[in-house]
Amino acid sequence: MSTEEAPAQQQQVKKPDEPPPAAAEGPQESAGGGGGSPAAEEKTLSNRALVLTGYGGYDKIKLQEKPLKSPQLQPGEVLVRVKACGLNFAELLGKQGLYELLPSPPVVLGMEGSGVVEAVGEDVKDRKVGDRVIAMNRSGMWQEWVVVPAQRTFPMPEEMSFEEAAALPINYMTAYMMLFEMANLRPGKSVLIHMAAGGVGVAATQLCQTVKDVTVFGTASASKHEVISQGGVTHPIDYRTKDYVTEIRKVSPKGVDIVLDPLGGSDTQKGFSLLKPLGILIVFGAANCVTGQKKNLFAMAKTWYNQLSLNTMKLMQTNKAISGFHLGYISDEELFERTLTSLLELYRQGKIKPRIDSCYHFEEVAEAMRRMHERQNIGKVVLLPEPKKKEEKSEVDAAENVEKNEAAVSEKKEEEEEEEVKAEN
């Protein structure tokens, strides 16, 4: 339901008078006006968008102008001016052609963001112009303007920043559903969180703190241990220098109750072996497939070959459970709403707080993705639609610059990255 697809139908549009980027801050004064006759009031909104133009390296993502012609809202839809967007591992996969839910290029990337409602379609009763909202969509969130179903927007708590709001939905819903819907996290349990410094890792660690006496084993490179310990990881483990299975057995000879596995391949086998009886392993990614910047058939084959394949007899003899989780395949709107409502309540109570690793303007998307790809982040990498101000820019156009440098450095990077197969997204 990206803006490009919004059909021209009967509607009740409230449009900002001035097109962006000049009108960059807050809801437009005129945005609260009544709906008009669409045909008569057709206007065009300037709209910067990050478009995946093909599969491959960072250069495949282009910052393009995709003007929005008189956004025609269908009943139940809202127009949102986006203030911040979340970067997810799914976009790294999508760039390589490994995310099957992403439409074929050219396509605007992005699954989550935050912003301000600028117009509402018919039948939208619980959102109004000026509302600060979290917004989600299957793709198309990485642009200045989006049209989404109102039920895919959620009012932000007053004290929440746009960056926090963009960082929350995917990572926290993933962690929440895994820990509380699939697994049965209760007091006294133990959890292994891979990539504990990544977006989902930080979210899962915080959610574990909402339950009494939960022991968290978290893998991350040593430089991040102080931060993740403060965040709630009981036993940080440097997977680069130590075998995490051995380290966990030292502390807990019987293993752990829950394993959250975003890696796949042989790590799934290790995680399964670490489970206590009645424990559950949840595979929610195949980060081991992603090594270099482009599709790596060898890494994929290796991950596929090593993936855990189980029959039910084996499960019975070990009293273990294995499951898969992929937020993208969940279409239960009521579940989304219930989960996000619970998360926003936890935020209001001060029990969770998205950790923003860094913010990049759209022009810097390649740097943002590289930061996540190389597992340099601790917490969420956020993208900002607002153009980088002149004084902030080091060059004429950072995005262009990045694209040009890309080819030169990518080969070297590829090699380096092969050494960093697993890490903390």
Next chain:
Amino acid sequence: MSTEEAPAQQQQVKKPDEPPPAAAEGPQESAGGGGGSPAAEEKTLSNRALVLTGYGGYDKIKLQEKPLKSPQLQPGEVLVRVKACGLNFAELLGKQGLYELLPSPPVVLGMEGSGVVEAVGEDVKDRKVGDRVIAMNRSGMWQEWVVVPAQRTFPMPEEMSFEEAAALPINYMTAYMMLFEMANLRPGKSVLIHMAAGGVGVAATQLCQTVKDVTVFGTASASKHEVISQGGVTHPIDYRTKDYVTEIRKVSPKGVDIVLDPLGGSDTQKGFSLLKPLGILIVFGAANCVTGQKKNLFAMAKTWYNQLSLNTMKLMQTNKAISGFHLGYISDEELFERTLTSLLELYRQGKIKPRIDSCYHFEEVAEAMRRMHERQNIGKVVLLPEPKKKEEKSEVDAAENVEKNEAAVSEKKEEEEEEEVKAEN
């Protein structure tokens, strides 16, 4: 830890003066006497036991006299005079050589029972002579006298009968751990219970009633629907005449949240297909392997061939979980104790009550097993060590009689049973 294995060591034994069966009711008067010098007071207890003498038909189980010579209790052990025993599907499998946890024949069968403590070993503080207890062991419970670790005994509520106590442990612990430890049964969820009239089925149905708004789909032959409906099954389904997948989809197009699967094979695949996203299927048996009275290689191969084999990618795309459960492979004593304590509390509150289908004396074990094998039971089949009284007997010795008749009827039965592959144990 069957009585045969109890080594002669330092002990503190309290023995009944008279050997059974003459002293059949209640704790022996002399049982409360002080411990003596074992060597000096060696006595022999008469002890009727049901022994599996080889793999095959009902005739392989013999009622034998296995006198207990001066039971030497190790520290922490208790001597229990057994009043009632539970029959489980595991013994049907064991008889066919399909239960890998059962020691090789000859072996005394039985995993659960109830009775009265007649002697306690050293260091036993929380059990005393005269206590009415539930007792569990890996095997060897089907005899008049058993020696078990005190921690494998649990005091019975006053209002509980020995028959109820023998019916509770295996079935209810299995159902409880599956529903509340592995699955995450909560208000509003739906559960498919195969063989809903069987021991585990009745237990699971009752436990589902302890949670608000749980919908139970239960398979059973039509003649049992009234009883299982009264027991709490929301939608009874006659699997013999209807396709349960179709029937469930009619009521709940999205499927169910939890499937308890004691069947295996193609039913596991059907159950998996019925799961809602975030749902879990728990395989806890392979009843489809058991068709005729003896090992059926064709049924086993078919069940094995059709068993669900999954890779993690498939689990991710469907957001489903699969697990196995087998109480026999759980060795966590604290978990046993915690679970049984919860169950006894639910019994005291009147929320669960074992349903006794029928009671058979040891002499009638073949009839008891056949009743379960042919899925005639609704609830638990119980075995009684106490000899059948003369007036109850139709012949000189029912057990002998059964053995003799066995050969004649078994061939015909085998054929009939092939038609009843699945049903409600």
